[in-house]
Amino acid sequence: MREGCVLDRLAALGVDTVASLPCDRTQDLCARIPERFHSVDLTREEDGVGICAGLAMAGARPVLHMQSSGLGNSLNAIMSLTVTFGLPLPILASWRGIYREAIPAQVPFNRAVPEVLRALGIPHTIIRDPSDEGLIDEVVQDAYDSMRPHVGLILPSFWEGTEEACPAEQPPPPRARESALEYRRTFREPVMARNDAIRAIADSLDGEAVVANIGVPSKELYAARDRDLNFYMLGSYTQATPIGLGLSLATDRDVVVLDGDGSLLGTAVLPVVAAESPENLTIVCLDNGAFGSTGNQPTPASGLVDMELLARAAGIRRTCKVQDEEELAEAWESRRRGPNFIHVVLKPGNAAVGNIPLAPVEIRERFMRAIRG
Structure with a gap:
């Protein structure tokens, strides 16, 4: 026992x-x-x-x-x-x-x-x-x-030393199914940089909790619109979407993750998002095809991997691809119950923004007060 x-x-x-x-x-x-x-x-x-x-x-x-x-x-x-x-x-x-x-x-x-x-x-x-x-x-x-x-x-x-009365072994769920995908997208030459997309999203925020990816993306969000409901990551490569998933499972508030192609390619969390399927979660993949915070070294998304298709393959059904500010605004306003995955195709480049003048505990405390309020 x-x-x-x-x-x-x-x-x-x-x-x-x-x-x-x-x-x-x-x-x-x-x-x-x-x-x-x-x-x-x-x-x-x-x-x-x-x-x-x-x-x-x-x-x-x-x-x-x-x-x-x-x-x-x-x-x-x-x-x-x-x-x-x-x-x-x-x-x-x-x-x-x-x-x-x-x-x-x-x-x-x-x-x-x-x-x-x-x-x-x-x-x-x-x-x-x-x-x-x-x-x-x-x-x-x-x-x-x-x-x-x-x-x-x-x-x-x-x-050791006990005979546990374990639940009767359940038959595995049926795996017979049809996997069909009709998908065709055209990548245009990007016109937006990541900071353009972050500023557009920041202007549209209402009561959403936001998790911003490590490095320059967090700094760009802070410069665009600092809010208590912003959680700025200071490290923990690949953990933006996991944090957002955890938040979405414990709050009724809408949760937005500003993640990147590099970090999403380094995690195995998208199938977990699909399995949990939180309706209040939106993942915005800011895909500039580069590890932007470390010098814009190319990622496999720069000319090979389609991040929207990757999300689809992981089981996320509500996906779209946007390539300019008008398309981004339309995708943002037309979000339905999720999880949503918005793939934003961007050109590399970092805005000239300073460091976030908040200690980690300050970021945590004000965020926790806001999300629980």
Whole structure:
């Protein structure tokens, strides 16, 4: 009954959402999570960091569950988002590579996990056996009380010694379906720069919460129209859309993500957006075919990848492509219940804008007050 007891503890602590990428050592736990909580099924662990950040800022109380090897994929997001902005993030990690491990590839990173976490100043608690069950409470409570990440490293030995009455195995959902796509788009030579699109959108904002991508896009939004409902990212490459997804799952307010082709090509979050299908989410892909903040180096979207088609292939149904300010205004005004994906084709280039004169905690505090107000 240990899996059920763990979920009882999470529920008693007020947890309402579990973002999860499974481990075979916790497959029975994974089977029970959707019975008790909103379960967000991840395709990459670091996207869970952004999703949980958005959920927490909007007032939800998430937990992130992963295999400990996924911590390696998530460390930059944890440090540059969770730690930098002072956000709560309890992580329950199935600790591989230590106890009766049969897979050699699990050993090198996972045996060093405690040292890595100590070096980064990330609190962690080792949960070895059933007598340590109460430590799970401490992991979750400390993360929320101290507004920081806290990792519970759960050894496989913790789950031993009980016969869990797991839910009857359900037959897999039918996969037979027809996949058909009628799609033809013509890319014109771009006439807008990213700053033109951001200014046009900023002028049209009403009560939407906005997540702006890292680097110059956040600076351009600040210069165009600073608002308490703007969340300016200062790091955490690829995490703009995950943050926006988390926000949209925890608020009735419309949420807009100003993301880029480079960061969207580096994440696996679009299928998760399609699966969750929040009606209040709009992703604006500002596609200038370049990593703009680092010197306009070309991305694969510069002449190969069609970002709208990528969103369609991920399962997002409401998509469009715009290539001038008139088309952008029309797409913005004609948004329906989403998720919406607006692909804006742009020329490279950065506006001459200064740094954002706000500390990370200031950005967080005013944003949280506004989105919960």
